[in-house]
Amino acid sequence: MKSGSNLEKVLSSGHFAVTAELGPPKSCDPEVVEKKAEILKGFADAVNITDNQTAIVRTSSIATGVIVARKGLEPVVQMTCRDRNRIAIQSDLLGAAALGIKNLLCLTGDHQSCGNHPQARGVFDLDAIQLIDMVRRMRDEKKFQCGEEMSVEPRFFIGAAANPFADPFEFQVIRLAKKVTAGAEFIQTQLIYNVEKFARWMKMVREMGLHEKTYILAGVGPIKSAGAARYMKNKVAGMDVPGEIVERLQAASDPKAEGIKLCLDIIEQVRAIEGVAGIHIMAIEWESAVPEIAERAGLLPRPQID
Amino acid sequence: MIIADRKPFEEIKELTSKAKNILIAGCDSCVAVCLASGEKEVAVLASELRMQRKMDGLEGEIEEIVNVRQCENEYVDAMRDKVEKADLILSMACGVGVQTLAERFPDKLAYPALNTKFMGRPVEPGVWKENCEGCGHCILHLTGGICPVARCSKSMLNGPCGGSQGGKCEVDPEIDCGWQLIYDRLSRLGQLDALVEIMLSKDWSTSWSGGPRRVIKESAGV
Amino acid sequence: MNFSGYGTVRNFSEMKGTELKESSEKTGAVLVVGGGIAGMQASLDLADSGFKVYLAEKSPFIGGKMTQLDKTFPTNDCATCILTPRMVDVAENKNIELLVYSEVEEIKGYGGNFDVKIRQKATYVDWSKCTGCEECVSKCPAKIDDEFNQGLGRTKAISLPFPQAVPKKVTIKREFCHFFLKGKCRVCEKVCQLGAIDFDDQDQIIERKVGAIILAPGYEVYDAHHSPEFGFGRYPNVVTSLQFERLLSAAGPTGGHVQRPSDSQKPKRIAFLQCVGSRDQDHGYCSSVCCMYATKEAILAKEHDPDVDVDIYIMDMRAFGKGYDDYYNRAVEEYGIRYIRCRPSAIKEIPQSKNLLIKYQEGREGLRTEEYDLAILSVGLGPGSSSLSLSQKLDLQLNEYGFYQSDPFQPLLSDKPGVYVCGVFTEPKDIPESVIQASGCAALAAGLLAEARGSLVLEKTYPPEKDVSAEEPRIGVFVCHCGSNIAGVVDVNQVAEYARSLPGVAYVETDLFTCAQDTVLEMREKIKEHNLNRIVVSACTPLTHAPLFQETMQEAGLNPYLFEMANIRNQCSWVHAREPEKATEKAKELVRMSVARAAHLEPLTKFPMPLNHDALVVGGGISGMTASLALADQGFEVYLVEREGRLGGIANRLHYVFENQDPGELVTSLARKVEEHPRIHLYLHTELKKFSGFVGNFRSILSRRTDDGAGEEIEVEHGAIIVATGGQEYLGPDYGYSRDVRILTQLELEEKIASNGSVLQGIKDVVMIQCVGSRTKVRPYCSRICCGEAVKNALRLKEINPEARIFVLYKDIRTYGFMEKYYTEAREKGVIFVRYDDEHLPEVIVAGGRFGPKSGSNEHQRETEKQAAPHTQDMAFSVGQPEPTGHSTAATMQGRGETSASEQYWDSLTVRFYEPILDEMLELHPDLLVLSTGVVPSEGYEELSRLLKAPITQDGFFLEAHVKLRPVDVAFEGIFLCGLSHYPKYIHESIAQAQAAAGRAATILSKKFLEVGGAIAEVDSEKCVACLTCVRVCPYYVPIINVEGVAQIDPAACQGCGICTAECPVRAISLRHYLDEQIIPKVESLLAGVV
């Protein structure tokens, strides 16, 4: 055990893991977080707390993670390289560990131009791989990035993201390998709507044996409407939403119900792919859908491991 | 070379509104080659200002001068006669030129008429793109001759982010994904292996982050 | 080149000393008969390469039929815009004697020495006095139909044919003149203040000695009265295409408003009837241009009024030239012009509305009737009015249609040595083909008379030029009354008075006609008397009159660039006639502007630049060999480079043409001549590797593969280069090609027929598919020769086995010109032609699958598609083809849809296609399927294009400088094109174009020096920052960054447009004669109000 987190336990004991996502509010109201945590509690092994997702300012992911943990739900704190240099990141990680955070997802981060402060200077002192490497050395070698030693090390279960739909396709697998080498113990993927392409990607992952070195959680999520699907298809970089999906939602009499049905179909398909160790359900601002999805996908109850 | 672009006239009008005699100083170096300065752009701006000032009832003369490089003391010093007659030097050089003027003529106002943008090159007539941000430690030998520091929006060193799609950057589909270009070029050269290596944290102290920099060539010292 | 005339070299006599001259027994002059575009081109090429030219034209102006055109296809270039400068060049050329209103009376002698008599008709106007002011025209009481406007407008018995006419002189038409008819009037004589009218004028006989004669007498359009079924002359709203051209023209009788004659209303529905006077029983030939001009006129009608509906009744759309199919496609897709595949037999008029009814057959539905407001008869091209008498005088035999049909392998030669033929005289053809033939004739005549080159050309000498550089401006202002043309509106004296007050003006006078002979003579004296160093003529337009005054200045020892004109007639008195006071004010302003510019003018001199007189020819096919011989025969050294180890190119695979000659023999005889010619240096196994320099002084590196495989590099210097890199057969995988030995290309069939025709005797059923690899999405161009190939081979097969059934599946049969008769013959002999279109493509079924044409929406396809391997094994097909069980091999026309189970015939060859008249799918099992595959450029064309800076079209063919008037020149000067590298074409067309390329190259190579300088761009190397802007913007690729690291503009190549000067960010480039210091003061002086 690297961290002793619930998520790490679930995965290492061979269970099919379920993680969800919880977006902090654009305010400092803790009740919003608490409400969402209550909804998700018992339906996921851990929940990701996003770090100023899409470069929009929100409550800090570490603080939100602590609130969530108080509610009895295990957080996966996300950490991006956009807003902090290596000094700030290390400092924040020490703080997070001191507050009991055990899971860390390391990301480069969406570009500041995507968010609500496009004039901000992007830091990008490190990239995601360099971040993973740094966190692993902090934990395993008890060293700061500069090489200095520390007495008590932060013990994180280190995660990273992967996007099977970005280009160049083949290179994304190489990049995954680099992340694994750097120290990524679990991987959460971009939202999957093109299962065929994901399966091809997984094939390459398996060929490189990466699925044996890291836990791969397939990113899934319900879509509320054909309009939302079309938006993701056309406007969101790094997303691959096939036309049939848009058409399927378009044709549905109750698009929301169809969106959940679609998500369940995809879960069923990705579960069958060798090397997929769990799913990561992204239902941002639709957290209430997570229990239904977990239930109908037959993923309940969640295992309790001591 | 250094690529620059003229400031909007509205802004130049503001900058010059209090001055009487104005000397517009162009530079025949990088900024002329990227068509932001040189005798012609100086004359165009001078003509615009003369007309605007006449309409606004402002007095004074607009003079024009262009020198070889506005970032060299000797060339700038040769402007002295004309500078003396002016209240304001409106520089159509890059930021380096403006600062040279300010330094050589400590009692004169030297204002910029251009926005200095980046180091780059023309990719087609009328279009210039950024290639180098002067980070101080070149790694082009590792990345197929394409700079990830300047040409990746996040200066990532280990490959593209998840926003790379169809060879384009998530920031703007007009921007090529620098990493796609690196990948394509190394794959053409059969050197994709190089990308498997993890590139560790970059030493940014050689860049602007290390404070204003200088280069010393001992042998060139007089 | 500019209009001033200083661009022409006057130093030919210096060439007498060069090695080009051997003896002077032949006469170094040429008679060109016909002043249309072909005659003008031949005259200019010869005059520019050291020969005296007499240009005889029967009408009172030059320019021919093209002067009447509004626009030209496929670029919609304005005909006047491109033609007028050319006419002015002819008129100004010192070595061309213009004999207009003249006809050949008698020709005696032989090649090298002819004596010709020319009758110059009486004009009843002394042209040495006439200034073209047209005062007489406005007063003449005899109104007549305007011939130039095809009778749609009115003119006078004394008139200028049209405003831009060259020469700009009036002529009295005796048959309409009141004085000649009734014995009194003479109004013109009274109003002419120059005394130019001469009622006693007589025809003159002019005698000249010439070494060669070029016949370019042109054509007449078919007289539509001879087809009474269409009602021309009876129904007012039936007009000819040439009349419609005048209605479209902004300078035409209606000012460019399309109106129907009966009521001057805008037509809403227009019909074109094609082939009126072509492709009928009396005219067994195709006029070659009508499909395209009708398309052009239809497009223009649509541009005039987008709401108009245009239908074109057509049999085949013959868009066989470069860019033509694209133009046709745009007509259909962008303009919505409807092409109806039918030939109506008559037009009927509705008497009340004067609308017109046309009946036509549509598919199986039978007759339909359409109603139109206006019907246009696309009249064909018939023999010229003087063709017959001319041919009789020379004892030349015209063909059944009245054209002089030449030998396809010697297309520009007549039967009479020393007499060359070009233009529509030999066959109906379009402008570029006429221009090509004319340049080719020039080359051949120059070859015949090579030894006499330079013996008769004029060198005009002027007194030494006065150095005015140190002088203050002393400007002489000459204000012209132009009779009453200016003075009737503008107060000329007030203008003159005002001019005296302007700074720098030393002398002012007013003239009745400044351009009158005696005034011009006096101007010389005034220049000397008043020590003038700048001249401003305030009169008409510099476009026509500057050369006259500039020459006068030179005669007075003043540099001709110290001249400026104020256009107070065309741009003032004529256009402000109702506002005399304002016009006078404006005239003063125009004079003020001209004086301001004149004060800043500087003298410019031209200087001689030495050049290399050798030529490099790339490509040793028929075109390359022909071009080489045409140059070598003129005395130039030629380096001929061929990539392969053998001369002949694609022609090595051709075996016969329609007229039965053998291209193989042609190749053999050309190759022998090339190899034996002392001036041709042949390099086989050699390619062009490097190329640099400018017109007159190129340097190339050739790379030759040697036997040891090492290769060697050869450096050659040359003054011009001819690209003759040819083309190759398209060999795509369409229609199952390369999958079955029974599927051949036309060339493969031709080889078969020629080598072993007897094996084909048993062939019963043959299908030919046209447009394979042509007119597709990937290759949208027409390969021009495939229809002829198919008809030619079909006729051969019919000869071998008259019982053979031959089906030709085609989109349009494009047997233009005299080839039409072979198409007719093929149909008479039972060859079946079935039309298909893009919606109904034929399908071929062989073992291995079903095949259509390669459909190509994918842009990358062209790059990636591989040429299918041609058959390497000897073709095993013969009578004993595998017989499908239970069926005869004979084509079974099964009909009706999908019923046949083609799988049954797995070993048979099946062709399925749609038959439009029956409206049914048919299926054939031919013994032979012949694919009429197109022509594609030779490999390496892209690299060559980059090397030469010679642009290519998107289809890969080299792009000429102007599609109509410069068809063998490349925009980058000194490079010329011919043969298939330019576009697919027949052998006779390649030969003519190769000779034309030689003729054009000779205009450079024959000069002892290139005269360069004048109004060209110049770089101030001190200011240049080598930013490359000029290099990138020059449309002629002239500027380079030289070894000193600054821009350099070759004075011989600069065209003087000034684009680079306006782009240069450091203002390092200036265009002489249009300096900023000359232009800006001109503008400022206008606005300064008072100088």
Next chain:
Amino acid sequence: MNQITEDFEPQIVAFCCRYCAYAAADLAGSSRIQYPPNVKIVLLPCSGKVDELYLLKAFEAEADGVYVAGCLEGTCHFLTGNLRAKKRVQYVKSLLDEVGIGGERLEMYNLSSAEGQRFAEIAREMTERIRALGPSPLNQRKSKEGAIK
């Protein structure tokens, strides 16, 4: 204001290429097509010779309107000159807008040498346009003339 507009005779400079626009102006003359006398032509070899500075200098010298006339697009005697001119005219229009003179006082036209009628139309169109806009804000000719008188 109306009073001024009626009295106002704009000074308009037309930069014309030799091969088409200038020839069209000549043809308008030969055809005696009438147009207002406010337009004064400056002859250039090609519309591509027209420099941004020529246009600005004309306005600086108090022209009320300026236009450039070249060959029809695609048929420039010098291949691309008229397209270059078009871009420069567009650019100077934006400069004139910035300065406050107004880009609508400058225009680019294309016509063939056979279009004398079109030349006259353009001259009319431009004169009417400038007349409606009134004198250039820089135009002080009236007062100068007054002073001279």
